[in-house]
Amino acid sequence: MPAYETVVFDLDGTLLNTIEDLHLSTNAALAAHGMPKHTLDDVRRFVGNGIRKLIERAVPAGTSAAEQDAVYEDFCTHYAAHCEDHTGPYPGIPEMLAHLRAAGVRLAVVSNKGDFAVQELIARQFPGAFDAVLGECEERGIRKKPAPDMVNAALERMGADRAGMAYVGDSEVDVQTAANVGCPCVTCSWGFRTHEELLAAGATTFVDTPAELERVLLGTAD
Structure with a gap:
């Protein structure tokens, strides 16, 4: 039996290296409004x-709410057209997912990225790999991470519960999400935060490769 019957994954920085496309779309949206690039x-x-918080952080201080909204819309348009230009799975991720599925583990993805992009990326990069996939959908009353809502919604879709589940991510948001859900958190060192940032956020269980992550989730680690 695997160590965990259900595993819920973050997406960006955990399964997919999306940072270059996020960077390019952010700067394209900022440039369209004459704002400095990052x-x-x-x-x-x-x-x-989430995307709105990304734009809020990227625009200059004092930017009006209306102009932030316009930058957000331009980001979404650009990212929808270019979200796979430089994006792909981290080496070893597809094999790890296949091994977990073969062992009978239920798999889900929950991401604060816009649902339009999450659904497209998962369908194209990991077809048939997941039992539940959720992007940002607060308009349906499901709060973004680190609130537990998205994980709870994924569990409901899979007919699973918190018993026997683990959460896998790469950021302080993921550490907080797992704490709010009340489940173990496995933190990937290859994502978008430094080891020091993750330690400060309270991360305790780290993996350095997808193969190591697989061993932890299946319970075959030494």
Whole structure:
């Protein structure tokens, strides 16, 4: 039997390396409004709490709500057209997912990224790999992470509960989400935060490769 019957994954920085496309779409939207561009490292620090929060962090201080909305819309348009230009799974992720499915583990993805992009990326990058997939959908009353709502909705869709589940992510938002759900958190070191940032956020269980993550989730780690 695997160590966990159900595993819920974050997407960006955990399964997919999306940072370059997020960076390019952010700067394209800012440039369309004559605003200064940001470095890749800036955008790495801005992501994690959804697209609106990304734009709020990226626009200059004092930007009006109306102009923030316009930048957000331009980001969404650009990202919808370019979200796979430079995006792909981290090496070893597809194999890990296949091994978990073969072991009978239920798999889900919950992401604060817009649902339009999450559904497209999962369908194209990981066809048939997941039992439940949720992007940001607060208009349906499902709060973004770190609230537990998205994980709870994924569990409901799978007919699962919190017993026997683990949450896998790469950021302080993910550590907080797992704490709010009340489940173990496995933190990936290859994502968008430094080890020091993750330790400060309270992360305790780290994995450095997808193969190591697989061993932890299946209970075959030494």
